[in-house]
Amino acid sequence: MELAVLNKEGKDTGRKVTLADDIFAIEPNEHALYLDVKQHLANKRQGTHKAKERDEISRTTKKFFRQKGTGNARVGSLKSPVQRGGGTVFGPRPRNYGFKLNKKLKALARRSALAQKAADQNIIVLEALQMDKPNTKSYVQILSALGLQDKKSLLVLGESNKAVYLSSRNFKGSDVLSASELNTYAVMKAQTVILSEDSLEKLETVLR
Known part of the structure; x- marks a missing residue:
């Protein structure tokens, strides 16, 4: 697949690049996409939720009312889950929601995500982008020139560039990642993926 470099x-610019078929032209594996996105979201969960159970409630141990003669049902403890302010039955406890996936499956998922964007013609190749200092206005102008100012986009750089990252941080809907940081969730979330020209070789190395 050939794309013009903008x-x-x-x-x-008059130049064209050829995207690797074993990355951008494969049949997307939907199950691999599902698992990788699920893992990404699971790993982001804090898992700090907690509800007090019966043995953690601090209440008086005095009997509510006498056992017999009132006509009411027996009440043994105010910590009971059926009482107002009592403990929670099987309440949430702190836990780690993360799980592991093997490297080959994760690489397949990332290739599948890029192949899906390529099939939908939602990939743009941009000449190498460099910024000496953060400048949000310049970054927005680049997105506007590409017609992406109102769309969710992902810019993939060959190497991390702090100035570019800081320039994009205040612009909602646009993410910036280096080729080595690329993940399936970020690709699938973006409507258009912008590949920096210097990221293509790095992607081929990382995803194979």
Whole structure:
């Protein structure tokens, strides 16, 4: 698959790049996509939820009323779950929701996500992007030139660039990742993936 390389003004530079078929032209594996996205979201969960159970409630141990003669049902403890302010039955406890996936499956999921974007023609190749200092206005101008100012986008760089990352941080709906940080969730969340020209070789190394 060949794509034109665009510059920061959104114009064709006259150069073309060939995207690797074993990454961008495979049949997407939906189950691998599902598992990788599920793992990403599970790992983000804090798991700090907690409800007090019966043995953790601090209440008086005095009997509520006498056992016989009142016509009421027997009440043994105010800590009982049926009492107002009592303990919770099988309440949530702190836990780790994360789980592991093997490297080959995760790589397959990332290839499948990129292949899906390529099949939908939602991939743009941009010439190498460099910024000396953070500048949100310049970053927004680049997205506007590409027609992506109102869309969720993901910019993939060859190497981490703090200035580019900081420039995008205040712009809602746009994420910036290096090729080595690329994950399936970020690709699937974006409507359009922008691949920096210098990220292509790195992606081929990481995803194979």
